[in-house]
Amino acid sequence: MNRTMILAAAATLLSTPAAFAEAASSGDAAAGEAAFRQCIACHVVVNEAGETLAGRNARTGPNLYGVSGRAAGTVEGFRYSASMVEAGEAGLVWDEARFAAYVKDPTGFLRQTLGDNGARGAMSFRVRSEDDALNLYAYLVSLGPEMAEDTASE
DSSP states (O other), rough: OHHHHHHHHHHHHHHHHHHHHHHHHSSOOHHHHHHGGGGTTTTTTEOOOOEEEEESOOOSSSOOOTTTTOOOTTOOOOOOOOHHHHHHHTTTBHHHHHHHHHHHHHHHHHHHHHHOTTTTOSOOOOOOHHHHHHHHHHHHHHHHHHHHHHHTTT
């Protein structure tokens, strides 16, 4: 019986990664909005309706809308590095800890994740502080689809 309960709990957690990731966001979304200014040269946040929520019309990096709980390397129409695609295919899903580690050292993160010293990411920019990385994640979560659904139901 214990095994059945554990399997049911694990299935529930795995079926709601975006909601779980949102709840685990420990950064400050307002501070993340200010920190996102360093990202707008490459990234944009555009929702399903085509509305730009943050950034300019930059296309160097992928659209960050809904990044929380999304498999790495899967934004339709964006050309990722081979290492990022491989990481996504291997099961890398963005949560707060992984996102923060990645933005602080993209290539190092991919090398560690894939166990491949030849792995390379396409993002050359590095976020300098842990706080900025966590704040950026909180800001992106605040713009994500789960937040839009929450405010629509209120």
